[in-house]
Amino acid sequence: MKLGLEKKTGLNRMITSWKSSGNPGVGDYSYKLELVGSTQMFLFxxxxxxxxxxxxxxxxxxxxPCMTxxxxxxxxxxxxxxxxxxxxxxxxxxxxxxxxxxESGTLERLTWHESDRKWIEFWFYSNDQCDVYNHCGPFGFCDPNASVTFECDCLPGYESQSxxxxxxxxxxxxxxxxxxIHMCDVGDGFVELAGVKIPDTFSAHVNMSLGLKACEELCLRNCTCKGYASADISKGAEGGGCIMWHGCMNxxxxxxxxxxxxxxxxxxxxLGTLIRYQYCFCLNLILIFNRLYVCF
Structure with a gap:
């Protein structure tokens, strides 16, 4: 079965929930594709x-991440x-x-287990509080593994609104x-956040003809560009295509x-403060057994 949009007819195939476990009428939740920036899927x-x-x-x-x-x-x-x-x-x-x-607002993939004659859950969403859409607000960053502190943090260069x-x-x-912070001055640069779900692309610009290096250079030349990512990571380290954010990053x-x-x-x-902090942190790890801490 296909999910998604037929451009000529406007038909958008989607999955909808039942009203309840005993009522197959159309319920409150729908899982569908939207052409917002880059192609995205949402549960509404x-x-x-x-x-x-x-x-x-x-x-x-x-x-x-389990789609491997x-x-x-x-x-x-x-x-x-x-x-x-x-x-x-x-x-x-x-x-x-x-x-x-x-009907309760989860999305589940189930597989049939023949010997037990029942459906087995393969994966489901949402898994944790960080799966709730925009849980940490604009320019927020959610980490469900922050076991002691609050799961919400801010993207680099930002601080809590409240x-x-x-x-x-x-x-x-x-x-x-x-x-x-003064953006668009001499010396601007970028810091990498690895292993993330990139922000909603509703305020992003997509250019599939650019690699990562060209994407960085173009973003740096535009004062409104707040960050960038590869549009196609299957192309390897250089990436294929460029997504640049100019508005909110949610x-x-x-x-x-x-x-x-x-x-x-x-x-x-x-950027200089972040680099010094990371360097000091590495030295602390190396020298911790000697109780010697050095920062430059």
Whole structure:
């Protein structure tokens, strides 16, 4: 079965939930594709974004790290003049699998276990608080593995919009540019955040003809460019295509395994502070057993 948009007819094939477990009428939740910046998949509650699978990165959706080459299914993504669709084919044709949007707001992939005669959960979303759409607000960064501290942090170069709200673990207002940072001066550069779901691309510009190096150079020349990422990580380290953000950066999170790199723009002062901190941290790790700490 295909999910996605037929461009000539406007038909958008989607998955919708039931009203309840006993009522197959159309419910509140729908899982569908949107052409926003780069192609993205969302789980909606009514008209509200509830969970974002992320943008297509050549291997899978950026917010679904289990979509790997070794998976039980093959994802066939098509983007041409006629359609933007995705279809899933089982590697083992004898296996049965289905995707369900439930009335409680989860998205589940189930596989049939013949010996037990029942459906087994292969994966489901949402998994944690960071899967809730834009949980940490604009320019926020969600890390579900921050076991002691609040799961919300700010992207590099930003600080909490409301420290009082963050103190009570409400990150919905997000982050603002740090005081004293001056973008577009001599010495601007980028810091890499690895293993993340890149931000919602609604305010992004996509250029599929650029590699990562050219993307960096173009972003640096544009004062409104806040960060960039590869549009297609299947092309290797250099990447194929460029996504650049010029407005809000929403719904960014980290993964223990999977995700891709996001490059955030910083001014010279902030970039220098970050480099000194990282260097000092490395020296602390190396010299910790001698109780000797050195910073430069």
């Amino acid at each position: 509650k009514g008209m509200t974004r509830y969970w974002r699978a992320g943008s297509w990165n050549g291997l899978g959706w950026s917010g679904v 080459k070794g998976n039980i299914f093959i994802a066939n993504y098509i983007n041409n003049d006629d359609e933007v669709t995705i279809a899933y084919h089982m590697r083992n044709p004898s296996m049965l699998s289905r995707v369900v949007a439930t 420290p009082q709200d963050w103190y009570i673990r409400d990150g919905s207002k997000g982050c603002k540019r740090k005081v004293g 719904d960014t999170r980290t993964f223990l395994d999977g995700g891709q790199s996001l490059y955030m723009r910083l001014d010279a002062a902030e």
